[in-house]
Amino acid sequence: MAEPDFRAPKGTRDILPAESGRRRALVDVFARRAELAGFGEVVSPMFEDLGVFKRLGEDTDVVTKEMFDFFDKGDPPQHLALRPELTAGICRAYAEHRPVPPWKIWYEGPQFRYEQPQAGRYRQFTQVGVEVLGADDPQADIDVLALGWSFYESLGLGQVRLLLNSLGDPGSRPAYMEALGAYLEARSGDLTDQSRVTLERNPLRVLDSKREGDQTVIADAPLMVDFLSGDAAEHFRVVRSGLDGLGIAYEMSPRLVRGLDYYTRTIFEFAADALPGAQNAVGGGGRYDGLVEDLGGPPTPGLGFALGVDRILLACDAEGVFPGPPPAVLVFVVDVTGGGSALSMCQKLREAGIGADRSYGGRSMKAQMKVADRSGARLAAIIGEDEVAAGEVTIRDLRGDAGQRRVPLDMLVQEVSEFVPGPN
RNA sequence: GUGGGCGUAGCUCAGUUGGUUAGAGCGCCUGGUUGUGGUCCAGGAGGCCGGGGGUUCGAAUCCCCUCGUUCACCCCA
Numbered sequence: 001m002a003e004p005d006f007r008a009p010k011g012t013r014d015i016l017p018a019e020s021g022r023r024r025a026l027v028d029v030f031a032r033r034a035e036l037a038g039f040g041e042v043v044s045p046m047f048e049d050l051g052v053f054k055r056l057g058e059d060t061d062v063v064t065k066e067m068f069d070f071f072d073k074g075d076p077p078q079h080l081a082l083r084p085e086l087t088a089g090i091c092r093a094y095a096e097h098r099p100v101p102p103w104k105i106w107y108e109g110p111q112f113r114y115e116q117p118q119a120g121r122y123r124q125f126t127q128v129g130v131e132v133l134g135a136d137d138p139q140a141d142i143d144v145l146a147l148g149w150s151f152y153e154s155l156g157l158g159q160v161r162l163l164l165n166s167l168g169d170p171g172s173r174p175a176y177m178e179a180l181g182a183y184l185e186a187r188s189g190d191l192t193d194q195s196r197v198t199l200e201r202n203p204l205r206v207l208d209s210k211r212e213g214d215q216t217v218i219a220d221a222p223l224m225v226d227f228l229s230g231d232a233a234e235h236f237r238v239v240r241s242g243l244d245g246l247g248i249a250y251e252m253s254p255r256l257v258r259g260l261d262y263y264t265r266t267i268f269e270f271a272a273d274a275l276p277g278a279q280n281a282v283g284g285g286g287r288y289d290g291l292v293e294d295l296g297g298p299p300t301p302g303l304g305f306a307l308g309v310d311r312i313l314l315a316c317d318a319e320g321v322f323p324g325p326p327p328a329v330l331v332f333v334v335d336v337t338g339g340g341s342a343l344s345m346c347q348k349l350r351e352a353g354i355g356a357d358r359s360y361g362g363r364s365m366k367a368q369m370k371v372a373d374r375s376g377a378r379l380a381a382i383i384g385e386d387e388v389a390a391g392e393v394t395i396r397d398l399r400g401d402a403g404q405r406r407v408p409l410d411m412l413v414q415e416v417s418e419f420v421p422g423p424n
Numbered sequence: 425g426u427g428g429g430c431g432u433a434g435c436u437c438a439g440u441u442g443g444u445u446a447g448a449g450c451g452c453c454u455g456g457u458u459g460u461g462g463u464c465c466a467g468g469a470g471g472c473c474g475g476g477g478g479u480u481c482g483a484a485u486c487c488c489c490u491c492g493u494u495c496a497c498c499c500c501a
Contacts, residue, residue, distance in 0.1 A: 004457075007494085010492080010493095038479095046432095060499090061498075061499050062500080065425075065499095066499080066500090071455095083457080084500095085500095085501090111501080113499090113501095115498095115499075115500080116426090116497095116498085116499095117494095118494065118495065118496070119495075120501080121499090121500075121501080122501095125501065126501090127501060129501095134480095194497085194498075197462060198498095205499095208499085209498090210497080210498090211497075211498095239489085245467085254472085258500090259499055259500055260500090269501095270501095278495085278496070278497090278500095279500090279501085281500065282501065283501065284500080284501070303441080306501065307501070308500085308501025309501085310501075311501055312501085317454090331451080334460075334461095336459070364454090364459090365459055365460055366455095366460065366461075367453085367454085367461095368460085368461090369460045369461035369462090370460095370461055372461060373459090373461040373462055374461085374462090380460080380461075382459085382460070384459055384460095385459080386459080389445090394460090396460070396461090398462080399463070404460085405478080
């Protein structure tokens, strides 16, 4: 095949009509549910000062090797980066605008990570998410978890599991880190080379290894849940009983950690069993009580989640749920008299709120009917010599068994409306 | 960044001891006389076999490089 001169950059892709409509519908479902729960949308920049993202953790992969960064044309130039996630930017916005807490916001948009692409993993991908800033109450955790859970449910997904853990608070973390570090050091001979490197930088993340060779060591490692301070343990207990009360099934996942360093206390992940293991994380989040302060704002507890739109759609495919929206075009105008009538008829229908389309190029009736069928339109409105002479139009049912009939041209909108209640 | 698979018409793919004008299905276009789609029938358009180099009398078919894609690791959504 002759290569085109250009193609979408590695790890990016074009989302074409049928798929794009489905995607927008999915975001609309999320937006609706978030707004019903009192969240307002924030649209923030797609790039920020690199420093904003460095607060995610100086030795996380996202910061050290996956950032799309660049300098602007200022003097001196500013070091900027495309956002690899949205939480940091939202916290930056909170510190900048100081809204009255609790600040409950939702967002949607593309994120960028310079990674090796594979199925369900792109260099540009879309997330929807929420954040709650300024609420320490464990009921906020429950509310957020319930929103995520119900979103998956509302799409029709049945094979999503909620994995839950607590990473403890600043009071309880050090003792655990010490115990974990000591244990892993003692067993380092049994770890893979890669995990020994990870151990140097962040022992916690060794628990996240999927390598065979690490599993026996990980299985016997001390667990954070056994080291929680009184406050952290109580917070976690309230969160769990709240989920129980709402009938939300969750799995305790005591070795669950997250790839970004800012998390504290409650953390969670949504795993889609319909997807292969490497990409089954369709959402995740947790508390990050210190992040706003790290960015120069007031001490502010926070929590939230981000859900991967691309992967959720893959999971919907795998489960055969959430089909795209029906075609917006209700009437396809077939005009074999030159196209002038199609022009005015479409205009009239559209102004009445009825989706209408037609073909171009003065094709034969047979060809136009074919296009009408393919368009997914429910009805064909046919204009030929006879109709023009009589001042009429033929309305034909393309989907049901209502056949066809001729009606006065000026009754078109009314006649069409009778087929389907309401505009569209 | 590391390792494996794959790369032939718009799509899904055939095409082995390397040898005449490279195939199928789907899709698309045009027809099947007297205005009508979804089924059926017949024609047709559309590929320098991802790109570059090499081996050979001759390569889609062998070798190298490169790009893309895919899977796993890493990490995450």
